Amino acid sequence: MQRLLIANRGEIAVRVIRACRELGISPVAVYSDADRDAPHVRLADAAVCLGPGPASESYLRSELVLEAARSLGADAVHPGYGFLSENAAFADACAAAKITFVGPPGNVIRALGDKIGAKNTMQAAGVPCVPGYNGDGQADDLLQAEAQKIGTPLLIKASAGGGGRGMRRVDTLTDFLPQLAEARREAKAAFGDDRVLLEKYVLKPRHIEFQIFGDTHGNVVHLFERECSIQRRHQKILEESPSPALTPTLRAQMAAAAVLAGKAAGYVGAGTVEFLVSGDSFYFLEVNTRLQVEHPVTESITGTDLVAWQIAVARGEPLPLTQEQIQSRGHCIEARIYAEDPATGFLPSLGTLRRWREPSGPGIRVDSGYTEGMEIPPFYDPMLAKVIAYGPDRAAALARLDLALSEFVALGVTTNIEYLRTILADTAFIAGELHTGFLPERFTGWKPNAEIPEEVLIALGALSPLAPAYPLAPAGLGNTNGNTNGNAWLASDGWRNAKSS
CATH class of the missing domain: 3.40.50.20 (Rossmann fold)
Known part of the structure; x- marks a missing residue:
């Protein structure tokens, strides 16, 4: 190559x-x-x-x-x-x-991209799957009969889907047929395929994925898990490893199932086996046949370069490490920085990045594709950057991430930085009490602190690479509970932006 x-x-x-x-x-x-x-x-x-x-x-x-x-x-x-x-x-x-x-060969991508076919493969291999229906019959009356067997709540999922498209939750069977019609229409428009499968809805599950790698010599390994339960609209915004929920026994069971899934599919390259976890039970969800956005989390805890691994496998080389040689050390968490407004339903924010300063420091890595002065185009995903924080344990990693976010300057567009910091300060999040409905349950109706004028923010961005991230609030506005989150503008301790006389 x-x-x-x-x-x-x-x-x-x-x-x-x-x-x-x-x-x-x-x-x-x-x-x-x-x-x-x-x-x-x-x-x-x-x-x-x-x-x-x-x-x-x-x-x-x-x-x-x-x-x-x-x-x-x-x-x-x-x-x-x-x-x-x-x-x-x-x-x-x-x-x-x-x-x-x-990446994987076309036949593997094709087989695993079809959720019905992938679930059949996993069931045949003995990988635990969510109870439901994943048969070839797609008639409305057949699906309705299967829904009655499954019971509510249940999920209708597009077989060719992803990102939450073609997915509907059904809480009462009288809503099944209308929701089925909506799921079919959305799936057909997004993927050109209106086939669906039905699954029992797992209440308050965790979303935990295992990084796997396969080569052309028949080797398949895992590189441990990533906790991805913090999601908005089925899209992850915070990912970490190790998961605060997994016991050594459960981790070993899930890792073995992930490797089994990879071998059953004849997997080659980087892939992610995704599971739903409820208590001590876990269920296969899907396989993503590509590198994940959150791959730096795995790189940090294992000391590997997954892109270099991808290239080595594509060259026909064996995997760089055996399973026994792959170790997990410390804790890592990644935050996705989006040009969007969490207070308005995560609507994308367009504009020019008038000030852009990336944080740095011990254990901090920033992956970004934007620079100051660039326009945010309306055509693509609004993610601007990823901030990855590594520490010896979860508390240290969370503290480093919060500090890094407080130092991130992204002016000219609305971002989710303050929203992310609010999540990091949440008591349930700190305790590791996570599930896929965490954000809608605890953060519906979230509003940012009161804003200060744009011209002041621009001046701050010009003055200091460590200026707090937009939006901010001057002292006396926004938070009134004494929690300043490290934001000097919210403190009432006599600090001021001027030299003492």
Whole structure:
């Protein structure tokens, strides 16, 4: 592998480019008109424009990506996550073009991308699955009869789905058929496939995933778990490892099931086996056939480079470590920084990053794909960056993350930074009492502290790289319970932004 094309954008493109530099591989990139000035374009050895900003006209055009790979002389493609990363047809097209696809082969992506087929495979292999219906029959009356057997609450899930699309919770059977129709319509529009499966709804489960890796020599290992229960609209915003819930016995059982799932699927490359956990019971959810957004958490606790592992496997090399050699040390937690407004239902926030200062310090890593002065385009996921905090234990990691978020300056757009800090300060979160309904249960109706004028925030951003993150509140506004969360503007201790006379 001499030259690798990154078929993605943002922080993951930057991340792969850095791995290529360390491995002596020439990184090349693609971009849309909206990303013409993005960091990944400047960092690559060469780059090709795919077309207009909308992903459907650029990053999702597999034929344009392959044409770019040929024109740039790339002998491999790394898809990152999202876009074409779980597109079996694209993996097949790369193979047909004699271009190495850094990921599982198309047949594995295809088999595991179909939730009905994947669940059947796992059941046959003995991996615990949520009780429900995952048969081929899709007639409405059949599904309604199966729903009655399962009982409520239950979930209708799109077989080809992901990200919560084509998913409906049913609490009363009289609502089943209308919810089924809605799930089918959404699934058809999003995935071109309206098949569904039914599952018993597990009340207040944890969402815990295991990182697995397979190679072409038949080896499959796990690199421990990530707790991903803190989600908004089925999208993770905080991920950590180790999970505060797993006993050594339960961790070992889930790890064995994850490896079993990988072997049953003939898995090659980086993948994630996702489980729902309720008490001492766990159930297979799905397999993500790609690198995850939260992969730095695993890298931090295991001391590995998962992108380098992906490239090694794609070259046909055996896994760098055996299962016995993979150890977990310390604790790590990752926060996703989004350009969105949690107070208005997480609506995306568009605009220009007028001030951008990333935090640093012991145990802090920041993966980002934006720089000061860039426009936030409306075409893509609004994630701006990831802040990853590592410490010897959970308390230390949480403290480091909170400090880092307090030092993050992102002005010009509304972000979720203050929302994240509020979660970190929550007593139930600190106690590790997590579940997938945590945010809607405890943070519905959340509002930020009172804002100070934008021109003051801009001045603060210009004055100090450690200025508090937007939004802020001057003393006497916002919090009235004495909890300043380290924010000097909320303190009543005599601090002032002026030299003493």
